[in-house]
Each structure stands twice: as structure tokens, then as C-alpha cells.
Amino acid sequence: MRSGCEECGKALTFNEIGAYKKFVNRGSTSFLCRTCLAAKLDVSVEEIDRKIEQFKAQGCTLFV
Ligand SMILES: [Zn+2]
Numbered sequence: 001m002r003s004g005c006e007e008c009g010k011a012l013t014f015n016e017i018g019a020y021k022k023f024v025n026r027g028s029t030s031f032l033c034r035t036c037l038a039a040k041l042d043v044s045v046e047e048i049d050r051k052i053e054q055f056k057a058q059g060c061t062l063f064v
Pocket of ligand 1: 005006007008009010032033034035036037
């Protein structure tokens with residue numbers, strides 16, 4: 001598995017990988033960082049962070 005953002009090459013956090021799986025493709029093996037994911041989905045990075053917090057609160061195992 002590749003360890004950096006597909007778009008900018010930045011190192012990815014566990015939650016960024018989780019966010020990509022959650023929002024784009026659960027089975028994906030390449031991922032985007034929060035910044036690039038937000039751009040791709042046409043939302044703000046804050047929106048991504050808020051969603052991650054929501055999923056965490058729901059007990060989603062893709063996030064820590
Ligand atoms: Zn990126």
C-alpha cells in the first residue's frame with residue numbers, strides 16, 4: 001500500500017486514510033490527504049474534520 005497522498009505526496013494520517021475510505025471508496029488502496037480530499041469533494045477541510053469527529057462519535061473504527 002502506498003503511504004502518501006496520491007495528489008500531493010504528503011504523508012497521511014490514519015484518520016485521513018479513514019476519511020478517504022469513508023467518503024470515496026472503502027476498498028481503495030491509494031488515498032488523498034484531507035486538503036486534497038476536501039478539494040476533490042468540493043468541501044472545506046473543516047467540513048472533513050467535522051465529519052471525522054461525527055464518525056468517531058458514532059464509534060466508526062476507521063478513525064482514532
Ligand atoms: Zn494531498
